[in-house]
Amino acid sequence: MASENAAIEPEISAQANNPEFYENSSTEQVITKKDLNKMVWRSLFLQASFNYERMQAAGWLYSILPGLKKIHKNKHDLSESMKSHMEFFNTHPFLVNIIMGIVLAMEERKQNRNTIRAIRVAMMGPLGGIGDALFWLTLLPICVGIGASLGADGNPIGALVFLIIFNVVHFGLRFGLMRYAYNTGTNAISSLKENTKKVSHAASIVGLTVVGGLIASFVQLEANLVIHAGKAEIALQEDLLDKIMPNLLPLGYTLLMYYMLKRGLSPVILILITVVIGIFGKIPFPFGTIL
Amino acid sequence: MDQEIFLQALLIAIWAGIAGIDLFNGLFHIHRPIVTGVIVGLILGDLPTGVMTGAAIELVWAGMVPLAGAQPPNVVIGGIIGTAFAILTGQEPQVAIGVAVPFAVAVQACITLMFTAFSPVMHKADKYAEEANTKGIDKINYLGILTLFVFYFVVAFLPIYFGADAAKNVVESLPAWIIAGLGTAGGMMAAIGFAMLLKIMLKKQYIAYFIVGFILVTYLQMPIIAVALIGLAIAMYDFYKTTGGQGAAMRGARGRGI
Structure with a gap:
């Protein structure tokens, strides 16, 4: 490892004046197994400060903070790193450890900030989907089924059995995935070092494809209005909007939010506007509700 | 008697606080009704x-699990209020469920408001990040945990101390459209998060991929994992096409997915 680090260093210090990069470009391996385990425990607080503006961002930063502190001894570098990790983040609370492992390996190797961001964003969506399928739709129903069948007979052991099975799998995966992802990340980076810009570009492609898909699946907005024109009834959603394009409203609303953000409106204002629109849309007018 | 129910309501409220934290953090799943029922x-x-x-x-x-971040009726309060109601009134479990579900829906609407109210705190977090103040980031997250505890404590204590039945009436007297409207707003909220991502990531050369992802789900109803794999395929094609000439430099990267 040491000889490889020496090879990377001159390349990075040449770019040290670029704010994208680092004042301290040492890529020494400082993260230990103990640090990784500590950060797994901290990641239990991933959603401590959950909110609609950044979702898990502050909890994510909290989870990896011991690692960042150890990697970036220079205050400027630590500040740059912390700022970028305060950006919007949301994934499955169990599988977050995979992203943590890879991102920590990248931080330790002082990778380009944009690459780290792109990797984080490209991974969070798919892992969210895999986590839902794995934990909420598979593990939980199985464990609940076993526990509840014992409990229906009034046997309190059911609860205990449920907790033991669930958490053995849960924590086994968390600690295992963290270590696995960190090692994979460390190895992959040294072989990809010449191509960080291209990797960043590739990760952005995956990221943007996923974001396009996520908007279509997770933003929920449908019109409920029926327009009476003479004897004809036109359901705004089915007869008009869906004919133009399904998911037109979710896409339109997201792009509107994007436009407003670019115009400098704060996300908090946008959240409040959204709450008002939601409630207004459900007011029972004589002609029905709008949404 | 009064003192006894006060003490019981207090203990249940403390449990609700702990279980409420566990619903989002820790996730040991002690918040599930099967465990709460025992406690x-x-x-x-x-x-x-x-x-x-x-x-x-x-x-x-x-079946009510937080799929893709969409929050189902609050399982913590549903389990606690339902079980307490069944024991305190001697009703059948099914009646308890009828009391528990509307209550749990209303509580979830309150949580939507709480997630909204916590958004401004993120600007404080940005400031701490700028100053590289790690203690500040810690504090913000501990504040979040404390807020969750207090919220669940209050929401569990009041109905049990003053009677779950009275609480149900209060919930039912709220206009249904306000609760439905909060639900609709909750479904739209994700748009803001994605818009923030787009603001950071969207450059002209990436708009094409964004459109592809949107189309795959909208018209082909593909799951996100499939969309990600297609994105990965395009990215790999692009990666090897543009690095093809470099030969030797690229050999090491072959077969690594990310």
Whole structure:
């Protein structure tokens, strides 16, 4: 490892004046197994400060903070790193450890900030989907089924059995995935070092494809209005909007939010506007509700 | 008697606070009704009823999981209020479920408001990040945990101390459209998060991929994992096409997915 680090260093210090990069470009391996385990425990607080503006961002930063502190001894570098990790983040609370492992390996190797961001964003969506399928739709129903069948007979052991099975799998995966992802990340980076810009570009492609898909699946907005024109009834959603394009409203609303953000409106204002629109849309007018 | 119910409501409220934290953080799953039933049964001195009601409520909520971040009726409060109601009034578990579900829906609407209210705190977090103030980031997250505890504590204490039945009436007197409207707003919220991502990531050369992802889900109903794999395929094609000439430099990267 040491000889490889020496090879990377001159390349990075040449770019040290670029704010994208680092004042301290040492890529020494400082993260230990103990640090990784500590950060797994901290990641239990991933959603401590959950909110609609950044979702898990502050909890994510909290989870990896011991690692960042150890990697970036220079205050400027630590500040740059912390700022970028305060950006919007949301994934499955169990599988977050995979992203943590890879991102920590990248931080330790002082990778380009944009690459780290792109990797984080490209991974969070798919892992969210895999986590839902794995934990909420598979593990939980199985464990609940076993526990509840014992409990229906009034046997309190059911609860205990449920907790033991669930958490053995849960924590086994968390600690295992963290270590696995960190090692994979460390190895992959040294072989990809010449191509960080291209990797960043590739990760952005995956990221943007996923974001396009996520908007279509997770933003929920449908019109409920029926327009009476003479004897004809036109359901705004089915007869008009869906004919133009399904998911037109979710896409339109997201792009509107994007436009407003670019115009400098704060996300908090946008959240409040959204709450008002939601409630207004459900007011029972004589002609029905709008949404 | 009054003192006894006060003490019981206090203990249940503390449990609600702990379980409420566990719903989002820790995720040991002690917040599930099957566990809560045992604890509330012990506190109210009727373990068998607690266990049986907890198991019945558990099955109602078995399919209601936080898929893709969409929050189902609040399982913590549903389990606690339902079990306590069954034990305190001697009703069947099914009646307890009828009381628990509307209550849990209303509580979830309050949580939507709480997630909204916590958004401004992120600007404080940005400031701490700018100053590289790690203690500040810690503090913000501990504040979030404390807020969750206090919220669940209050929401569980009041109905049990003043009677779950009275609470149900209050919930039912709220106009349905306000609760429905909060639900609709909750469904739209994700748009803001994605818009923030787009603001950071969207450059002209990436708009094409964004459109592809949107089309794959909208018209082909593909799951996100499939969309990600297609994105990965395009990215790999692009990667090897543009690095093809470099030969030797690229050999090491072959076969690594990310």
